[in-house]
Amino acid sequence: MDKILVHGGNSLAGSIKISGSKNSALPILAATLLTREPCTIHRVPDLSDTNYMLQILNHLGAQVERASGTVTVSADKAQSVAPYEVVRKMRASVCVLGPLLGRCKEATVSLPGGCIIGDRPIDLHLKGFEALGAAVRVEGGNVKVFAPKLNGAVINLRGKFGPTVLGTDNVMMAAVLAEGTTVIEGAAQEPEVCDLADFLNKMGAKIEGAGTRRMIIEGVSELHGAEHDIIPDRIEAGTFLVAGAIAGKGVTVNRVNPDHLTAITTALSGCGFKIETKKQSLTVLPNGAPKPLEITTEPYPGFPTDMQAQMCALLSTTEGISVITENIFPQRYMHVAELKRMGAQVQMEGATAVISGVERLTGAPVMASDLRASAALVLAGLKAEGTTEVSRVYHIDRGYEHLDEKLSELGANIERVQA
Ligand code: EPU
Numbered sequence: 001m002d003k004i005l006v007h008g009g010n011s012l013a014g015s016i017k018i019s020g021s022k023n024s025a026l027p028i029l030a031a032t033l034l035t036r037e038p039c040t041i042h043r044v045p046d047l048s049d050t051n052y053m054l055q056i057l058n059h060l061g062a063q064v065e066r067a068s069g070t071v072t073v074s075a076d077k078a079q080s081v082a083p084y085e086v087v088r089k090m091r092a093s094v095c096v097l098g099p100l101l102g103r104c105k106e107a108t109v110s111l112p113g114g115c116i117i118g119d120r121p122i123d124l125h126l127k128g129f130e131a132l133g134a135a136v137r138v139e140g141g142n143v144k145v146f147a148p149k150l151n152g153a154v155i156n157l158r159g160k161f162g163p164t165v166l167g168t169d170n171v172m173m174a175a176v177l178a179e180g181t182t183v184i185e186g187a188a189q190e191p192e193v194c195d196l197a198d199f200l201n202k203m204g205a206k207i208e209g210a211g212t213r214r215m216i217i218e219g220v221s222e223l224h225g226a227e228h229d230i231i232p233d234r235i236e237a238g239t240f241l242v243a244g245a246i247a248g249k250g251v252t253v254n255r256v257n258p259d260h261l262t263a264i265t266t267a268l269s270g271c272g273f274k275i276e277t278k279k280q281s282l283t284v285l286p287n288g289a290p291k292p293l294e295i296t297t298e299p300y301p302g303f304p305t306d307m308q309a310q311m312c313a314l315l316s317t318t319e320g321i322s323v324i325t326e327n328i329f330p331q332r333y334m335h336v337a338e339l340k341r342m343g344a345q346v347q348m349e350g351a352t353a354v355i356s357g358v359e360r361l362t363g364a365p366v367m368a369s370d371l372r373a374s375a376a377l378v379l380a381g382l383k384a385e386g387t388t389e390v391s392r393v394y395h396i397d398r399g400y401e402h403l404d405e406k407l408s409e410l411g412a413n414i415e416r417v418q419a
Contacts (some may be wrong), residue, residue, distance in 0.1 A: 002393040004404055006381030007413040008363055012244055014410050015252035015281070018237045019045040019401040020069065020230035024195040025170040026092045028230065029053045031196060032073035033060065033099040034173065036224030044071045044230060045401045048394065059086045062094065064245045078103055084110040084141060094122055095166050097145060098173030101134060106146035111138065120329075122159050128171030131155040132178050150178035152219055158186025161328055162299040165190050168215070172197065176205040176338045178219040183195045187215045190258045190300040195231045202226035234260040237282070237402060239375050241265070242310040243407065244284040245273050246317065247382040251410060252283040263303040267295055267311065271318060292320030292357060299329050309335040309376035315381055316344035318357040325352045335373035338366040340354060342377075342384055359361075363388040371399040378403065382412055391419065 020043030030053065044050055046069070054064045054071065060082060062075035080100045087093035091112040100107030107396050112120065126143070128138045132155075134147035139388040152175065168188040173196075175182035187193070189211050197210030203226045206218035237253040238261060244251025245268055258265070258277045265275045267282055272291045276283040293315060297305040305328035315322035316339055326332050330351035340346060341364045345356040363386035368374030374395040381388030390396075393416065396403050404414050 001390070001419050003419045004378060004390040004393050004396070005417060006304055006363070006378055006388045006390065008297070008384040008386060009129050009390065010247070010382070010411050012248040012382070012407070012410040012412055013250050016240060016406045016409055017254050017256050018232045018240070018256050019043070021192055021195070021233040022047055022049055022399045023165070023235070024192040025050050026053050027095045027166065027173070027192070027196045028199050029057060029071065030038070030099050030226065031055065031173055031203070032061065033075045033078050033096060033401045034103050034177065035223040035225055036076050038072055038074040039203070039225050041071045041073070042227070042229045043069050045233065047397065047399055048403060049398045051094065052093070056082055056086050056093055056096060060100070072090065080104040080106050081108045082110065087112070091120060092166065094125065095169055096415065097125065097129070097143070098170035098400055099197045101129060101145050101147070102150065102174040102177035105148065106144070108142050108144040111141055111143050121169070124159050124167040125170045128155050128157055128167060129174060132171070132174055132182065150174060152178050152180030152182040152315045153219070154183045154185065156185040163188040165193060168193050169196050172200065172207065172215065172217060174202055174206065175217040175219065176223065180219055182217040182219065184215040184217070185213065187213055188299060189309050191231055191234065191257070199226060199228045202228060220334050231260070232256045235304065235310070235383040237261055238264040238304070238307045239310050239379070239400070240406070241268060241282060241284045242307070242314050243379050243382060243410070245271065245290070246314050246379050247412070248284060248286065250283060250285050252281055254281045256280060256282055263301060264307055266285065267293060267303060271314070273400055290318045290339070292318050292322040294323045296325040299328070305329055305332060306372050308328060308332060309372040312336065312353060312355065313339060313376040313380040315355045315357060316346065317359070317361060319359070320357055322355040322357065323352060324355065327351070334369035335376045338373070338377055339380055340387065341366060342380055344380070360385055362386055365389040365391065368392040368395040371395050375403065377399060378407070382407070
């Protein structure tokens with residue numbers, strides 16, 4: 001198992017190119033199951049999560065070809081059962097349920113277990129399928145959804161913690177082939193949901209309102225092949241901007257959509273950093289002593305939960321008292337114990353972290369627990385005194401394309417070693 005060693009103290013400067021979005025690519029790849037015709041998807045990031053999704057598609061009968069960032073999927077045949085061995089590695093495998101239900105009118109997928117960032121139920125996905133007329137059965141660790149026919153319906157997908165991203169995706173993917181009109185109230189507004197809706201519309205679906213709380217889907221009888229470019233990964237971009245804030249003298253992320261990053265750039269400006277915005281790039285520059293901040297994670301366009309851990313790393317070395325409240329996954333704080341081992345001073349009060357910034361962290365062996373927590377530990381290591389040894393790097397490889405190489409391009413002293 002690889003480890004990442006970060007030798008702290010180097011300043012970062014320069015620019016890097018942001019990859020296609022993981023959280024767009026996963027449901028979009030799943031959506032290719034909705035047609036017999038080939039679909040070509042560009043800018044699919046080379047990550048273990050996207051590779052798992054391609055393996056799942058393959059298992060379900062699709063032919064998959066990959067040439068660097070371009071993936072072609074031909075799901076001439078699609079079988080409707082995705083067993084545990086195939087889906088257990090990735091919770092997002094659940095997003096094949098919607099397209100399989102839409103196309104085959106039945107789907108059996110092994111239920112995702114809990115995960116380190118929380119319980120992660122799929123009750124809202126299932127509620128949506130039921131509203132479309134499907135029966136849901138949970139047995140033997142699998143969830144089976146089936147319907148002789150899907151009918152459009154009015155569905156409210158808002159749950160206790162707000163809208164659901166993959167739930168909105170799943171219900172949308174089933175509803176595109178339902179008879180009649182489906183209205184999703186309380187829909188997730190994330191750019192990744194819009195990207196999926198754009199792709200589905202290219203395939204012949206009739207979806208309106210993506211990016212708002214109310215989506216209207218006019219069912220069609222079949223979809224056709226399409227070609228699509230995945231949007232830039234706003235969380236990867238945000239992670240590099242925070243790296244630039246922690247240890248940079250001017251870091252630019254290229255090939256981004258600055259509109260998708262407003263909550264993150266607003267937070268960094270709130271800390272006192274200077275942000276320069278161009279059409280497809282953002283630069284973070286130091287601008288005097290950084291200031292502490294209060295942040296609350298919220299559904300898009302609010303501050304993303306997927307950037308909470310990285311901000312926690314930044315605020316740990318920002319003088320003064322900062323407060324972070326996690327509203328989406330209240331237990332998503334596995335990085336805190338590890339940051340404390342590096343000298344961070346964080347006090348937890350329920351889902352709120354109260355951070356007293358310290359002048360300097362010190363390198364330590366730390367354990368990655370999930371994707372974003374792992375990235376946060378690497379970022380903390382950039383400014384720490386000495387070497388930070390991040391183990392369980394496979395978490396990082398799930399969602400960051402060459403994180404260590406890109407940081408190294410910016411001047412970080414970072415290496416990947418085999419443990
Ligand atoms: N929820 C329910 N019932 C459901 C579904 C969700 O109660 O049926 C709750 C969740 O437990 C959570 C909240 O609703 O409290 C929001 O969860 P959501 O369903 O939106 O999460 P997701 O769709 O499973 C996606 C991303 C996550 C990201 C969240 C929130 C993908 C593949 N995953 O997950 O990304 O944190 O939305 O924005 O798109 C990551 O990339 O590191 C990551 C975890």
